[in-house]
Amino acid sequence: MLRTYYRYDPDQCGFVPVIYSLKEARKKFIQFFGWSLFTAVSLFSGMLIYFPEIIDNHLVRENAEQRANWKVVNDELESLAKELADLEKQDDQHFRVALSLEKLSPEIRTAGFGGHKEYELGEAEQVEEIKNSYSLVASLKSRARLQEESFRELSKSVEETEVMLASRPAIQPIDNRQLTRFHPLFGMRLHPVFGDWRSHNGLDLTANSGTPVYATGDGIVTVAKYRGGYGNVIFINHGYGFETRYAHLSKFKIAEGKKVKRGELIGLVGNTGTSTGSHLHYEILYKEKWINPIHFMYRDLRQSHFNEIIREAKK
Amino acid sequence: MAEPLYKYNPATLSYEKAKVRWDRVLFKGLSFIALTSLCFLILFRIQGAFFTSDKQRRLTVENRAFEETHATMVGELASLRGQIDELRNSESEIYRRLYLSDKQSDEGQRSRLLDKNDLDFSTTEFTRIYERTIELVQRVSYEASGSNYTYSTLFWPAKSDVEELQQYPTLSPIKTLNAEMIACGYGYQTNPFNKKIYRHLGLDILAETGTEVLASGNGRVKEVHHDSSPGGSGTYIVIDHGKGFQTRYSKLGSTSLRLGQFVRQGQVIGLVGQTGSSFAPHLHYEVLVSGKHVDPVTFFIENMGTSELEAIKRRASEQRQSLD
Numbered sequence: 001m002l003r004t005y006y007r008y009d010p011d012q013c014g015f016v017p018v019i020y021s022l023k024e025a026r027k028k029f030i031q032f033f034g035w036s037l038f039t040a041v042s043l044f045s046g047m048l049i050y051f052p053e054i055i056d057n058h059l060v061r062e063n064a065e066q067r068a069n070w071k072v073v074n075d076e077l078e079s080l081a082k083e084l085a086d087l088e089k090q091d092d093q094h095f096r097v098a099l100s101l102e103k104l105s106p107e108i109r110t111a112g113f114g115g116h117k118e119y120e121l122g123e124a125e126q127v128e129e130i131k132n133s134y135s136l137v138a139s140l141k142s143r144a145r146l147q148e149e150s151f152r153e154l155s156k157s158v159e160e161t162e163v164m165l166a167s168r169p170a171i172q173p174i175d176n177r178q179l180t181r182f183h184p185l186f187g188m189r190l191h192p193v194f195g196d197w198r199s200h201n202g203l204d205l206t207a208n209s210g211t212p213v214y215a216t217g218d219g220i221v222t223v224a225k226y227r228g229g230y231g232n233v234i235f236i237n238h239g240y241g242f243e244t245r246y247a248h249l250s251k252f253k254i255a256e257g258k259k260v261k262r263g264e265l266i267g268l269v270g271n272t273g274t275s276t277g278s279h280l281h282y283e284i285l286y287k288e289k290w291i292n293p294i295h296f297m298y299r300d301l302r303q304s305h306f307n308e309i310i311r312e313a314k315k
Numbered sequence: 316m317a318e319p320l321y322k323y324n325p326a327t328l329s330y331e332k333a334k335v336r337w338d339r340v341l342f343k344g345l346s347f348i349a350l351t352s353l354c355f356l357i358l359f360r361i362q363g364a365f366f367t368s369d370k371q372r373r374l375t376v377e378n379r380a381f382e383e384t385h386a387t388m389v390g391e392l393a394s395l396r397g398q399i400d401e402l403r404n405s406e407s408e409i410y411r412r413l414y415l416s417d418k419q420s421d422e423g424q425r426s427r428l429l430d431k432n433d434l435d436f437s438t439t440e441f442t443r444i445y446e447r448t449i450e451l452v453q454r455v456s457y458e459a460s461g462s463n464y465t466y467s468t469l470f471w472p473a474k475s476d477v478e479e480l481q482q483y484p485t486l487s488p489i490k491t492l493n494a495e496m497i498a499c500g501y502g503y504q505t506n507p508f509n510k511k512i513y514r515h516l517g518l519d520i521l522a523e524t525g526t527e528v529l530a531s532g533n534g535r536v537k538e539v540h541h542d543s544s545p546g547g548s549g550t551y552i553v554i555d556h557g558k559g560f561q562t563r564y565s566k567l568g569s570t571s572l573r574l575g576q577f578v579r580q581g582q583v584i585g586l587v588g589q590t591g592s593s594f595a596p597h598l599h600y601e602v603l604v605s606g607k608h609v610d611p612v613t614f615f616i617e618n619m620g621t622s623e624l625e626a627i628k629r630r631a632s633e634q635r636q637s638l639d
Contacts, residue, residue: 006321006330015321015330036347040354059374066381073388080395087402094495097523098595124380137391144398151405158412170508286545295546305511
């Protein structure tokens, strides 16, 4: 229920009800509104004068947030850069040393990248952080690509090394148990047949006739026939400058031109050619010069390991 | 406004002064505040829409730039991550084929030691003992590093003893030796040529051809052997340090030492090469005590930090393929 208020009217000497006209109400409202607008304007201008930063506070806050986000990204990027640098270091200072390969120069490593220009950054280019990060990404990508290529090259080189290691004569051509006498004599000696001083270009491994003779490294049989003083002889070319010769054999177990693996049976010990008893005359040539085979026999190789090599070669 | 208002009271049949109605005042106040805030906001908007400062413009551009490029960057990061992971795989593959051994990460070992979450025990008693132990270990290692320093300063003034101490092969034969360069340690290792286990009597230090090789202690040159053939020890030097100590440096590229010459600790005695039976340039370093081979790593004391030495020892204890 609307309460009626009264007002004392001194003219009428009595109370008259207060009636608000529409005009009056409007006037009152406009007054009210005017006051609040005035307050707002004064507050706002006060704020502009004394705390101008409030105006772009939300922008600043958002900016800080974005920057923080970007920092996370950039940190991740930097840790990737560190990992890549470690890989490059391992490549240059370790693998390339071990494999005797030329190091990649810094010019090559950083070549062929156009910085952040590879990306369409538009107005983002004005922001230093973004530009730097994209620049880093571009350089990392190009470095990673190069590293990939480098590792491909290294893995090829490792493969070649593996072949080289497998080719190199590295076992005794006769099983230790079947060896009746081993006399590591290499160089000048009094020849037992001719009776004069001659260079002995290999090692003699004495064993019964028919004892198996094994290839000492992977290679290709270049000669397998009777040849003068050598008697029945096998020449194996191992590549990388190495050649081994197995002389005075009684039987061939391999033909000329065949590929052999280390530990493969190639012939049997005999007494053919210039020989006074059944034995194997074993020679190693490096770049067509005789060298002492003793360093290539690994006589401390365990019997079980020797057997393993022979067994593996049979497969 | 100032004029008082009256209210008719039917009970007393008289006019009474109307009391101030607080709820109305409150309502009026609140609407004033609301209206003011509204005006304020509108002003704010108007200001923002028509007047933008350079700073605001810059911030807006920046914010938009960050927003627009972030997703692409995250994508690039992911692809880069993948690329680098792949590179790491090929790295370990090459490493494995080169040494016939997996690459061990030092950090992994350290964190395995100190991460209690790896252990299944969850009793508080165990945790307490564990933490106490770790604390003790850390304290001891801290104190040990301190006393290392103390001892080194204690030893320093004894100049007369320095001469005698330098006689022992305590210096590493390569100046910048680090764990990465230890290709293969002393003991049972894999022969690179026939891939079988054999006794590797020395330490293989991988280094570039031409790296200087230093005498590990004072001594007299007992043997110098020049050999470029691809088998055996290649070019090597034996230095007799006296008191039964000898060191042997093989697979050298070159040396200018003469038999009987006196060398001092740290003196350059030759250059790293790849002579003899080796498939990579390295120094094969042996230490003999009374004619018997011992692990050379145990002698490295001079100019070597504790952690680096530890890493070197750890690397040398792994079974790998030697460079022979």
